[in-house]
Amino acid sequence: MVERDTTGRAEPNPSTEADLSPVLADLFVARIPELIAQYRTRLTEISSPLVSDESVWRQCELQARRIFDDCARSLAAGSTVVTHITDVFDLGTERVRQGAHITHSVRAGSILSELTVTALSDCAERFGAPQAELFAAVRALQQGIGLRLESGSIGYDAFLLQRVREVHEQGQRRLAREIHDHIGNSVSLALRQIELYELKCERAEDDPASRHVRLAKDAILETIQHTRELVSELRQPGVTGSLETALRGFAASLGQSGAPLQMWVRGNDKWIPGAVAEELFIMVRECLRNTYTHAGAANVVVHIDIAPHEVHAEIIDNGKGFDAQALRAAGRGNGLLILQERSDLVGGTVNIDSAPGRGTRVTLWIPIAQERPTL
Template structure:
C-alpha cells in the first residue's frame, strides 16, 4: 500500500455494516412515510421507485463518507426527470416528493452523525457525506420538479390544442354549413332568374361575392385553428407551419440561432405570428423560387430576416390600393413589442423583411437607446 494509511477509520467499514444500516434506514423511511399517509409508501409501484432513489442517495452518501469527498451519481439523477411525469400519472403531487426528500435527508443525516461519533472520523468525512446528501437529494427534487412541470405543461398544451380543434369543428359544422346553405339559395335564385330570361340584380351578385368571401375566410380560420402553435420551440413551430403549407414549389430554408429560453413566451408567440404572416404573403403572392428565414436570438434582442426572390411589389401601390391589412398587422405587432419592421421590396426584385425586437428583463425598463435598432424605411 506504499505505507499510506487510510484517510480515516470509515475506510474500513465492512460491507455487512453498510448493508445493515442501509436496510434499517430504508425501513424507517417507509414507516415515516406511512405515518404521514404519503402516497409514495401506500402504492407498491410508487414505493418501488421511491425505494430505488432512496437507496441510491444512501449509497452516494456512504461512498462520499468513506472517500472523504462528495461523490454523486449524476447519471442516476437524470432518470428522475421522467419520474416527475410518472408521479403525475400516479396522482402524486409534487409536495409529496418534497416531504419525502426532507424525511430521507433527516434519516440519513442521523446515520452520518452516528458513524462520525462511533468512528471518530475527521471533519472531512462528515462534510463530504453531508454535501453528497444535500446534492443527491436536492438534484433529484430539482430534476423531478422539471419533469413534473414539463408533463403538466404538455397536458395544458394538449388541452389548448383540443380546444382549438373543437372550435374548428364548430365553425366548420355550424357556420360553414349555414354559409353553404345561403350560397345554395343564392344559386337557386340565380338559376330561376336565368330561366325567366332576367338579369341577376347587382345586389344579388354582391351578396354572392360576400358569401363566397366569408366562406373562404371561414375555411382559412378552420385551417389556422388546426395548425400547430408555438410549442416546444420557435423553430419547430415554424417548421410545422412550412410543412403544413405543403408547397414544394417554394422551398424554405430556416435557421434559428440562440436559445428559446431567452425569449419570453408572449414575445415568442408574437414573433411566430409575424414570420408566419410573412411566409403566407410569399406563398400567396410572391411566386418565389427560394425563401430564407434567419432568426438570431440573443439575450437582449432578436433579429429576424425573411428574404424571397419572388415578384416583389411596390409599397406605395399596395398602400394606395387598400390591400395592406396584413402588412399593417405586422407593423402593429412590431410596435407593440417596441420593435421595428423594415420592408425592402420592388417589382421584380423580391422582398426583404427585417424585424428587430428587444428582449426586456423588466417590463418597466426604459426603451432601447437610439441607434440600437435598424432604420425603418417604407412600411405597409
C-alpha cells in the same frame, strides 16, 4: 478494520487512522437496511401516497438506495459522487399519474435528508471522527436529493403542460368542427341558394338584377374564405418552439451530470402535427438519456431540421460507442427496439451508426403528411 465491543458497537482502531473514510463508509452501508425501514415508517406516519402502493414505494426505495450508495461512495472517496440523475426525468410524470403531488416528493426528500444526516453523524461519533469527514457525503446527499427533485419537477411540469396543451388543442379542434359543421355549412347553403336564383334568372332571360344579389354573393364568398382560414388556424398546433423548449428543459434537468449540449432546431414547429411532435420529442430525449447515461461523452450535438413535408434529426456524441448488433443479441437492446417502434408509428426511419471507441450518430427521418383543410 472495525473493532467492536461486547455490545456490537463499532469502536475506532487508532492504528488504522488512514483508513478512517472507508471504515465510516462500511459502517454507513451497514445502516442502509435500517434507514430504508425508518424511511418507509416515517412516510407511512404522514400518510404519504409514496407508500400507498407497493409499486410506487419500490420506485421511492430505489431512489433512496441510490442516494445512500452515493453517500457511502463519497465517504470512502473523500469527494462528492452523484449518480443516476438522468433516470428520474420520467419519475415526475409517473408521480402525476399516481396522483402524488410534487410536494410529497419534497416532504420525502426532507425526511430522507434528516435520517441520512443523523446516521452519518452517528457513524462519525462512534469513531470520534471529525465532522469534516462527512462533508463529501453530505454534499452528495444534498445534490442527490436536490437534483432529483429538480429533474422530477421538470418532468412533472412538462407532463402537466402537455395535458393543458392537449386540452387546449382539443378545444380548438372542437371549435373548428363547430364552425365547419354549422356556420360553414349554413353559409355554403346560402351561397347555393343565390347561385340557384342566378341560374333561374338566366334561364328566364331576366336581369339577375340585382346589384344587391351580387353584393350578397360577394359577402358570402368572403365569409366562406374567412371561415376556412379560421378553421385552418384552429387546427394548427398551438405552441411555437415547444420542441426545442422541451428538449432544452430536459437537458437542463441533467444538471452537472451531462456533457455540454449544442442544439440547433431550424424550421417551424407548426408544420409538425401534435402527435408527431410528441413522438419526435420522446425519441430525441431517449437518445440524449442514453448518451448521458452510457456514452461518457465530452460533447453532444443535436440537429433538427423541420420542413413542411419532413423532419430530419441527428443526435451525435463522441462517447465510447457500442456494438448495436451485439447489444440486441445479448437481449439488452430494448431501448433501440422501442426507438425503432416509435419511428415506425409515425412512418419514419431510424439509423444508428456506432462502434466501440468512435461515438454514436443517430439519424431520424419522419415524413409530414399535408393536411388539406376542407369546408
